[in-house]
Amino acid sequence: MMLKIKSLNAYYGDLQAIRDVSLEVGHGEIVALLGVNASGKSTTVRAISGLIDRMEGEIYYNKELINDIPPNQRTEMGLIQVPEGRQLFPFLTVRENLEMGAFTKEARSKLNENLERVFALFPEMKNKEKQLAGTMSGGEQQMCAIGRGLMSNPRLIMLDEPTLGLAPLIVKRIFGIIEEFRAMRITVLLIEQNVKQSLKIADRAYMLSNGKIIKEGSSSELMNSDDVVQGYLGV
Amino acid sequence: MILQLIAGGILIGGVYALMAVGLTLIFGVMRIVNFAHGEFVMVGMYLTFILYASLGIDPYLSVLIVTPFMFLLGWMLNGLLIKRLIGAPHVTQIFVTVGLSMLLMSLALIIFGADYLSVRSPLTTQVLDVGVLLGVPQVIAFIISMMVSVIIYLFLKKTFIGKAIRATTQNRSSATLMGVDVKKIYALTFAIGTGLTGLCAAILLPIYPAYPTIGLGFVLMTFVVVVMGGLGSIPGAMIGGIIIGVIETVSAFYFDPGWKEAFYFVIFILILLIRPQGFFGQIGAEEL
Ligand SMILES: Nc1ncnc2c1ncn2[C@@H]1O[C@H](COP(=O)(O)OP(=O)(O)OP(=O)(O)O)[C@@H](O)[C@H]1O
Ligand SMILES: [Mg+2]
Numbered sequence: 306m307m308l309k310i311k312s313l314n315a316y317y318g319d320l321q322a323i324r325d326v327s328l329e330v331g332h333g334e335i336v337a338l339l340g341v342n343a344s345g346k347s348t349t350v351r352a353i354s355g356l357i358d359r360m361e362g363e364i365y366y367n368k369e370l371i372n373d374i375p376p377n378q379r380t381e382m383g384l385i386q387v388p389e390g391r392q393l394f395p396f397l398t399v400r401e402n403l404e405m406g407a408f409t410k411e412a413r414s415k416l417n418e419n420l421e422r423v424f425a426l427f428p429e430m431k432n433k434e435k436q437l438a439g440t441m442s443g444g445e446q447q448m449c450a451i452g453r454g455l456m457s458n459p460r461l462i463m464l465d466e467p468t469l470g471l472a473p474l475i476v477k478r479i480f481g482i483i484e485e486f487r488a489m490r491i492t493v494l495l496i497e498q499n500v501k502q503s504l505k506i507a508d509r510a511y512m513l514s515n516g517k518i519i520k521e522g523s524s525s526e527l528m529n530s531d532d533v534v535q536g537y538l539g540v
Numbered sequence: 541m542i543l544q545l546i547a548g549g550i551l552i553g554g555v556y557a558l559m560a561v562g563l564t565l566i567f568g569v570m571r572i573v574n575f576a577h578g579e580f581v582m583v584g585m586y587l588t589f590i591l592y593a594s595l596g597i598d599p600y601l602s603v604l605i606v607t608p609f610m611f612l613l614g615w616m617l618n619g620l621l622i623k624r625l626i627g628a629p630h631v632t633q634i635f636v637t638v639g640l641s642m643l644l645m646s647l648a649l650i651i652f653g654a655d656y657l658s659v660r661s662p663l664t665t666q667v668l669d670v671g672v673l674l675g676v677p678q679v680i681a682f683i684i685s686m687m688v689s690v691i692i693y694l695f696l697k698k699t700f701i702g703k704a705i706r707a708t709t710q711n712r713s714s715a716t717l718m719g720v721d722v723k724k725i726y727a728l729t730f731a732i733g734t735g736l737t738g739l740c741a742a743i744l745l746p747i748y749p750a751y752p753t754i755g756l757g758f759v760l761m762t763f764v765v766v767v768m769g770g771l772g773s774i775p776g777a778m779i780g781g782i783i784i785g786v787i788e789t790v791s792a793f794y795f796d797p798g799w800k801e802a803f804y805f806v807i808f809i810l811i812l813l814i815r816p817q818g819f820f821g822q823i824g825a826e827e828l
Contacts, residue, residue, distance in 0.1 A: 354717060356713060356716070356717075375721075376716045376717065377716050377718075377719045377720055377721045377722075378719075380716075380717060380718065380719035381719050385717075386717050388713070388714065388717065392711055392713070392714040392717075393711070393714070394706070394707045394710040394711055394714065394715075395710055395711075396706070396710055397703065397706060397707060397710065401703055401707075404700070404703065405703060405704065405707050405715070405718045405720075406718060408700070408704060408718045408719045408720055409718075409719040412719075413700070453718075457718065457719070
């Protein structure tokens with residue numbers, strides 16, 4: 306297993322946002338973490354990245370317990386998060402944002418290689434290289450955010466709602482790119498509310514509700530499960 | 541006469557600019573209101589004086605000692621005190637940094653007394669005549685200050701660490717996700733800002749004497765410059781510093797020098813009324 310989480314509880318102050326969450330992501334897999342608003346998806350990935358102050362449970366990355374490793378060092382280990390809502394550096398240019406993605410030693414040594422890879426996936430980013438990231442459209446910003454994540458030379462990339470608020474055409478394109486990660490040997494934990502399309506590209510999925518995992522299984526199992534069909538696919 | 545005053549004001553304003561560059565960096569990146577910034581200059585001036593009086597080191601040479609010393613002092617103070625103020629309410633920051641500044645002032649008074657201490661460099665009394673008369677120490681101070689300000693600006697714009705500092709300013713948790721150790725970035729920022737006060741101190745001592753309360757005037761003036769230039773803006777701090785230098789020199793000639801604080805205050809209020817974001821700031825934006 307590349308990532309293994311055991312009985313994770315996470316809190317904001319006294320509020321418990323997730324309860325007893327356990328999940329696994331194997332090498333080379335695309336695993337979807339699904340759930341409606343406020344179900345605890347972002348909290349889960351933030352805990353994996355080390356950004357939650359108060360949590361209990363165990364997080365293993367490549368068999369190593371990483372609970373006590375500070376967030377910036379998790380990045381150096383190739384455990385990368387592309388956060389919800391883009392979170393670009395608005396007053397840095399697109400190029401500078403991408404360069405920041407390559408801040409760690411290892412990523413910096415592969416900067417040019419990874420930059421080419423990003424420009425190949427998102428040619429628009431090359432044209433907008435000098436534009437301030439904050440002045441781009443939502444779709445462009447999302448491309449820049451994913452590109453920045455790729456610049457970090459990820460082994461496991463966690464994408465938190467990468468298609469939120471985007472037009473259907475670009476949503477389709479982003480799902481296509483996530484599928485391409487397989488060929489790049491990048492493991493994916495995909496956080497989505499777009500259940501149908503996520504299950505199409507994912508190997509397995511977990512369903513979160515009110516901070517608890519209520520369902521897990523292969524994508525085809527979930528696709529046919531009554532809860533999912535009723536709750537999300539609107540059939 | 542007025543040209544003479546303006547020229548003198550521009551030169552001294554260059555040093556104010558450099559002081560403000562340090563303060564605006566600390567404010568822009570760490571969101572810390574540091575009222576001890578002026579006392580750091582004071583500490584640097586005494587250190588320059590000691591090096592001169594005990595070892596005979598020329599103040600322009602002691603730049604190379606005082607700047608790194610103040611850099612390290614800044615790094616240490618950040619570790620002991622300042623880092624705890626990040627994210628704290630401004631009132632708390634002001635209490636703590638004003639407390640620190642009073643502590644430093646009292647220490648200076650106890651150790652050195654209230655006397656004015658000054659140094660003589662071979663250059664102190666030399667004057668350049670370029671239509672107006674320019675004191676050589678003032679010219680040197682101006683050139684060094686402007687050069688270093690530009691270097692700081694380029695450091696932030698061009699280097700990887702500089703970009704990480706700007707990134708941390710704009711989105712702290714994203715910077716962490718990029719692998720940036722933001723605590724180290726804050727330590728570095730505070731150390732750079734404080735190190736610059738050491739540089740200012742060494743080039744000021746041939747112009748101004750050191751005394752325990754000299755930092756008070758500096759800090760007030762520097763805050764006006766920072767607000768004028770736009771919080772966090774290096775070019776803003778540079779231009780603001782020069783403008784304040786000119787206003788101070790001209791007004792000190794035509795009015796009693798004691799009025800200068802009143803002038804700062806009037807300018808401060810005027811800026812806040814007319815253009816609260818300063819010359820170069822954007823509302824809600826980080827210049828850096
Ligand atoms: N910084 C915070 N402080 C306090 N409570 C928070 C914070 N962030 C999230 N929460 C709460 O934790 C719960 C889970 O939020 P989380 O962001 O993990 O949900 P999510 O599944 O990612 O939702 P969405 O799909 O809207 O992004 C919510 O009830 C939310 O209000
Ligand atoms: Mg979320």
